[in-house]
Amino acid sequence: MQEKVLMKGNEAIAEAAILAGCRHYFGYPITPQTEVAAYMAKKMPKIGGTFLQAESEIAAINMVYGVASTGKLSMTSSSSPGISLKCEGISYLAGADLPALIVNVQRGGPGLGGIQPSQSDYFLATRGPGHGDFHVLVLAPASVQEMADLTGLAFKLARKYRMPAMLLADGTMGQMMEPVCLPDPAEAEEKAPDWAAVGTGCARVHNIINSLELSPAVLEQKNIERYERYAIAEKEEPRWEEFMMEDAEICVVSYGITARVSRNAIVEARKKGIKVGMIRPITLWPFPKAPLLKAADQVKSFLCVELNMGQMTEDVELAIRCKKPVGLCSRVGGMIPTPAEVLAKIEKANEEGG
Amino acid sequence: MTTVFDKPKSLTDAVFHYCPGCTHGIVHRLVAETIDELGIEGKTIGIAPVGCSVLAYNYFACDMIEASHGRAPAVATGVKRAMPDNIVFTYQGDGDLASIGLCETVSTAARGENVTVIFINNAIYGMTGGQMAPTSLLGQVTQTSPYGRDPKTQGYPIKICELLATLDAPAYLARVTVNNVKNVRNAKKAIKKAFQNQIEGKGFSLVEVVSSCPTNWGMTPQKALEWIDEKMLPQYPLGVYRDKGEE
Numbered sequence: 001m002q003e004k005v006l007m008k009g010n011e012a013i014a015e016a017a018i019l020a021g022c023r024h025y026f027g028y029p030i031t032p033q034t035e036v037a038a039y040m041a042k043k044m045p046k047i048g049g050t051f052l053q054a055e056s057e058i059a060a061i062n063m064v065y066g067v068a069s070t071g072k073l074s075m076t077s078s079s080s081p082g083i084s085l086k087c088e089g090i091s092y093l094a095g096a097d098l099p100a101l102i103v104n105v106q107r108g109g110p111g112l113g114g115i116q117p118s119q120s121d122y123f124l125a126t127r128g129p130g131h132g133d134f135h136v137l138v139l140a141p142a143s144v145q146e147m148a149d150l151t152g153l154a155f156k157l158a159r160k161y162r163m164p165a166m167l168l169a170d171g172t173m174g175q176m177m178e179p180v181c182l183p184d185p186a187e188a189e190e191k192a193p194d195w196a197a198v199g200t201g202c203a204r205v206h207n208i209i210n211s212l213e214l215s216p217a218v219l220e221q222k223n224i225e226r227y228e229r230y231a232i233a234e235k236e237e238p239r240w241e242e243f244m245m246e247d248a249e250i251c252v253v254s255y256g257i258t259a260r261v262s263r264n265a266i267v268e269a270r271k272k273g274i275k276v277g278m279i280r281p282i283t284l285w286p287f288p289k290a291p292l293l294k295a296a297d298q299v300k301s302f303l304c305v306e307l308n309m310g311q312m313t314e315d316v317e318l319a320i321r322c323k324k325p326v327g328l329c330s331r332v333g334g335m336i337p338t339p340a341e342v343l344a345k346i347e348k349a350n351e352e353g354g
Numbered sequence: 355m356t357t358v359f360d361k362p363k364s365l366t367d368a369v370f371h372y373c374p375g376c377t378h379g380i381v382h383r384l385v386a387e388t389i390d391e392l393g394i395e396g397k398t399i400g401i402a403p404v405g406c407s408v409l410a411y412n413y414f415a416c417d418m419i420e421a422s423h424g425r426a427p428a429v430a431t432g433v434k435r436a437m438p439d440n441i442v443f444t445y446q447g448d449g450d451l452a453s454i455g456l457c458e459t460v461s462t463a464a465r466g467e468n469v470t471v472i473f474i475n476n477a478i479y480g481m482t483g484g485q486m487a488p489t490s491l492l493g494q495v496t497q498t499s500p501y502g503r504d505p506k507t508q509g510y511p512i513k514i515c516e517l518l519a520t521l522d523a524p525a526y527l528a529r530v531t532v533n534n535v536k537n538v539r540n541a542k543k544a545i546k547k548a549f550q551n552q553i554e555g556k557g558f559s560l561v562e563v564v565s566s567c568p569t570n571w572g573m574t575p576q577k578a579l580e581w582i583d584e585k586m587l588p589q590y591p592l593g594v595y596r597d598k599g600e601e
Contacts, residue, residue, distance in 0.1 A: 024432070024435060024436055026432070050435040050436070052431070052435065054428070054461075055457055055458065055460075055461035056457060058425065058428070058457075058458075059425070059428040059431075059457070059458050059461065060428075062421065062422065062425035062428035062429050062432065062458070063428050063429070063431050063432035063435070064432060065421070065422075065425075065428075065429055065432060066401075066419070066428065066429040066430060066431060066432020066433040066434075066435075066436070067432040067433070067435065067436040068432075069399075069419045069429070069432075069433060070399075070433060070436045070437050072436045074432065074436070088422055089422065089425070092421075092422050096420075197399050197417035197418065197419050197433070198399070198417065198437060198440065199396055199397035199398065199399060199416070199417055199437075199440050200395070200396050200415070200416060200417055201396045201397070202395055202396035203396070206366075206414070206415055206416055206417050206418060207417045207418075208411045208412075208417075208418045208419075208420070209418070209419040209420065210411060210418075210419075210420040211420065212408060212409075212420055
């Protein structure tokens, strides 16, 4: 760990990516994540890396695909409307089993929406952002420290499972400043993975980076094998944080900025004698199903707090197998609930019981 | 016994899927011969996006990447930035390069990326069964221009070499064809130059190969080659549209 510095969330992502060994960044300007590009534009030329402002979001993700094909770390960052455009490329990355990082600093939608914070790309991120059967790893930071830490983790997991990873932040996380301890630089990249397209050196049969397979039987098998890999990730990689859950009778489920707001509300509720705690998913895919299912036997109800119309409630209901009611506290369109609003919902849930 | 003619090392033993009389086979051979002659097989990375040539990754013996429709120049940009000492080429058709991927084509050329683009212009979408392409000729009958391409509703053909020649960055832009022996030899020279430029770091080089599609043009292979002379070349004049080495 390096010494503590004050940084904006978006800048923490950029610096953490560089420290993780990423030397190739491709992006297109869009609010509220442009600081990532601006940081990369300054830094990359000085460390022998690539910063390229692409002609479009589509070109940017395909440049990432090109670098990923050579086995090197690369990334792009954008915000919701730009991520829609990248979805085709993300599907190709997944289909060719290539690791890469896509940062989504979400804003309100749909369509052009607004530029204020949102979590309304939850479905897009967790259901496989693009055509076909696939998943990406989805990590949801709730502090500037986690913006940095999860960027490094995203690269690590993307490589481990040979799949794209998405850092799913929101406008608040991108724009806020907090103290952060940056990680030490990762060791220099080892030699190219044996599957990479780096030239045969006339020493081996050619490598082909590809998602096309015209034989249905073979394509089926490839999908099955990919899902076997996903099953390992679902078993090994869920990450979450529990807060005041020991004796909780109400379980708040929240990620990102709303988890921060919920934390304040929970502390206030506890002062009023309400036994409430929180499970904060850090990975949204794989979703931390096990701790939620365990909590279902303990609590009377769940309360999802998020900046969308309740997209995560479906995952919570599935995780707890609908054993207990799942409520929702949400604001959308760029609005953020106050701790008082969350507290009111907790009090209501407390009155209603199970 | 002396071998006087052989398959280039840079082609695999896979049997081409291309239709009888299609000129993809000739162009594949010219690219492979070039790679052999320049001794770059071991460090070349090819990119084949969607279209008839999507399966080119099975035919070229170098490392290959399949790209999404139209995005090969962006993928090539990523590869070249990550691997500047390797040789990177794309092999794209007209629907791919001049329609869905036009933005990537123009932008990659405008940046002067040090890559080589082989552009097959046969004025039709072959893989999907013969639809109108951005390069289809006026009056040309296709599945999606059944009454002939009408400029009032379907616009005019896009001339890629002329369009890219308005940009400052490209190092080399040439239009060739492969419908007779003399033209094949000229095409080979242009393709070789486009790769040589990359080795020398000169920047973006594109060779447009006016090609035939007997199947979707509804002609015999022989008639299709004649049609190139009669109809295609008046619209797409052969020649060098940019050569920074000669300026």
